[in-house]
Amino acid sequence: MTIPPQATLQVVTTRWTKRSRGGDAATVRNATPVAFRLPAGSAPLVHAVEMHEEHGFRPVESIGGPTTAETVSLRVREGRLTVFVPVPAWHAIPPRPRRPPAVRLAPGEWVRWQLNFRFSSLAGMQDWSYWQDTVNVACGPVPHDVFLGTPTYLVDERGSLR
Numbered sequence: 001m002t003i004p005p006q007a008t009l010q011v012v013t014t015r016w017t018k019r020s021r022g023g024d025a026a027t028v029r030n031a032t033p034v035a036f037r038l039p040a041g042s043a044p045l046v047h048a049v050e051m052h053e054e055h056g057f058r059p060v061e062s063i064g065g066p067t068t069a070e071t072v073s074l075r076v077r078e079g080r081l082t083v084f085v086p087v088p089a090w091h092a093i094p095p096r097p098r099r100p101p102a103v104r105l106a107p108g109e110w111v112r113w114q115l116n117f118r119f120s121s122l123a124g125m126q127d128w129s130y131w132q133d134t135v136n137v138a139c140g141p142v143p144h145d146v147f148l149g150t151p152t153y154l155v156d157e158r159g160s161l162r
Contacts, residue, residue, distance in 0.1 A: 003044035004076045006107070010038065010136040010147055011046075011071055016053040017129050025053070032057050034112070034134040035147035039063060072113075072135050073102070081105040081139040085113045085155075100155050107140030109152040116158045132158065 003009060012034055020029045032051050036059065039047060046064045051057040073084040084102035103111045116132040136147040 003046060004074055004081060005044050006076060006081050006139050007074050008038065008045045008138040008142055008146070009047065009072060009074070010035065010049070012036065012049045012051075012134040012136070014051045014057065014132045015129065018127055020053050021130075028057055029053070033059075034114070035136055036061070037148065038144040038146065040144070071133065072137060074137070077104070079106075081137070083111055083113070083137045085115060085133075085135050087115065096157060096159070100157070103153045103155065105137070105139035105152070108142070110136060110138035110142065110146060111153040111155060112136050112147070112151040113155040114158050
C-alpha cells in the first residue's frame with residue numbers, strides 16, 4: 001500500500017493471553033499507552049509500536065513496516081484524507097455487525113480508531129489470545145506529539161472479549 005503524502009500513521013498493538021486478564025497483570029496491560037510521540041521524520045510516516053505480554057508489555061517501535069500500512073485504508077479525495085480500518089473476515093470475535101463509516105480528515109485533523117480481537121487455534125489446541133489495535137492517523141504536517149492529545153475523531157469498536 002502506498003501512503004499518501006498527507007498521512008501520518010501510527011499503529012499501537014497490545015497482545016496478551018489469559019494470564020493478563022485479571023489481577024496485577026491486567027493492571028499492567030490496562031496501563032499500556034494507546035499513543036506515542038512520533039519519531040523524527042515527516043509525512044508520509046508509518047510508525048508501529050507493539051507491546052506483548054511475553055515481554056512485560058515493553059514498547060517495541062519500528063518505522064514503516066508493510067504489515068502496519070496494510071491495517072488501514074487511506075485515500076485522498078477532494079483535499080481530504082479518507083481513513084477506514086478494515087477487519088479481515090477471520091477476525092470475527094468480537095462480532096461487529098455494523099461497522100462505522102470512513103472518516104474524512106481535513107489538514108491538521110486526526111482520528112484514533114480502536115479495535116480488539118480474541119483468537120484461538122483452529123483446532124482449539126491453544127488457549128485464547130487477545131489483541132488490541134489503536135490506529136492513529138493524521139492529515140497534513142503535524143507535531144511529533146500530535147497523538148498524545150485529544151483526537152478530532154474517535155472511533156471505538158472495542159467489544160467484549162469474554
